[in-house]
Amino acid sequence: MRTLGLQLDDRRMADDPFDLEPELEAGVPAVAAPGEVDEAEWLQRMRHSAAHVLAQVVLEMFPEGKIAIGPPIDTGFYYDFDLPRPLTPEDLSQIQKRMRKEMGRNHRFVWEEISVDEARDRFADQPFKQELIDQFSLDSDRLGICTHAAFTDLCRGGHVESTRQIGPFRLTSVAGAYWRGDERRPQLQRVYGALFATKEELDAHFQRIEEAQRRDHRRLGRELDLFAFDELVGAGVPLLLPDGAIVRQEMERLIRELQEARGYREVWTGHLARGELFRRSGHLENYSDVMYPAMREHDEHRNGSEDDEDGEAYFLKPMNCPLHMTLYNHSLHSYRELPLRYAEYTTLYRYEKSGQLSGLTRVRSLTQDDCHIFITPDQITDEVARVLELVQTLFTTYGMPNFRYELSLPGEGGKYVDDPQAWSIAVTALRDALDKAGIDYVEQQGEAAFYGPKADLFVSDVMGREWQLSTIQLDLIQPARLGCVYVADNGERRTPVVIHRAIHGSFERFMGILIEHYAGAFPLWLAPTQARCIPIADRHQEWADEVARELREAGLRVDVDDGNERMQAKIRNGQRRKIPYLLVIGDREVEARSAAVRVRNGEDLGAMPLDQIREMLTQLKASRANEPA
């Protein structure tokens, strides 16, 4: 079997896989007959049961293997193993075959409760199970086990009656996964399987994956000549081709317009700064692992001591905040000037670990639509509301309604700045602003930045992976560390609160998401080529050129396909290029000073006078309508 190596939505498990309560809720049978539980529960049970069969077969093939956990997930199941050697794709198909055979043998699942001591005994040679027993025995002196064939697993139940009731499945991939999700602990081999109630649903699942692959921005970026990566340039450094650069420019144009209208002022701070700046801001201390290493001055100019190396060195900036705060400090500000909004669109450099890189969505050179807003503490709620309005406006413009917010709060531990009162004010203000805007969000403990709480907006890519785009962060510490002050109405000097915020997040990541959102078919205002003239024969060339010229004069991006292919081929090419409008020009159109308008979706609007076409396209462009679909 060929490994598909793809999972949709794996991460979104219904339950914590380690929350293996030894007993099910009252009335829910550990082993259920068909019809005894609802469809969704039955599916979960088939998946969970399949995981047990997987473990059975793997242990038969590797008797010295150690088993960890094997929960159901959104698309099937997985099981984690510690085995003497890595599993190959051939092993996977072998395992799959044996699983099917075992299922055909119709083993019954038998669930029972045993004492902790008995459990320790039964799983004597299973260290991971021993650890789970340690955990569960804190809450209960009885533990569940489930047996089918000659295989017994520590298990809270949730099975079908017998292995023949397990639905159609396919093993999809094997991947490394740390025990208990902790990278300091052993890395296990995780075998993933897809399982659905029917063969049709299983096929539909793989169909969905194929469709997802077709709109993957990495693939579309190549097909549409939007961007490229090159080994010689370096991993994680996206290169925009002319068409990709147009999309990027339109995104920048949009956010500049929106921000200028909301009182933002654009600044520019370049790409480098001395280590001393990042030391004072706290970045070197907290984030040196994602900063590129120091760039030293040439030896003959160096005068720093060994202790002071970082302070004397230069660093590529990983964020703009210290620079914006430095700019702020170039004059003394009155409370009357606040909020003061510094916007910047320059590239940041972060050393993302190689395994984290992913197309445009995770890169090492990224360009934020970044801004730092200096405010007084009592302006927090209002200003956050203004930022939320901006976010809503942007996502509405792109026609992207499917996002979710997360409110990230401090957790336990020393990572956070110790000022409980400031945290409390900031968290309350942020929560209020979200509530007032009527935004749904989930609160996440321990996800805050070291300097303050934040509200982040997440969107899923076509493969089901979630990416953070917009972020609104309250900063309670950096302004003080960098000596920012404003003069209050009583003449006192006070430290401003700073809101760090990015709306697109990074243009790179957002472009990746956008490409997938539109499946490469950008609305007119974003489309690299907005219309293409297609002369049917050479004698139509002149009028086609004229149409293109006039539309370009109206500010539209229009080209002419003057190749010697047949019209049908030109239409096909234009369509594959996902150009919003194709303007077909033959004898009739030359005669009538018109063009036949074909929309990207195949719709034929018929011949329209040039003036009307220009009017329609400029209108669409100006309104940034999400058209044509």
Added chain:
RNA sequence: GCCGGCGUAGCUCAGUGGUAGAGCAACGGUUUCGUAAACCGUAGGCCGAGGGUUCGAAUCCCCCCGCCGGCUCCA
């Protein structure tokens, strides 16, 4: 960073130790056509980089780089 897979023409992919291939794209010519592929021809490669084994390496081994999936991380 870790585990696994992969790297051959611009793209998609054949080629498992003995002279590097196909389709599409590109380019040249012919064709001048009414809404998703006209025809003929030409060119295109340090088989990701380096090292090794061998009479001989795209093919086997080592190391590096990159890509893909997952894990972990993400100011």
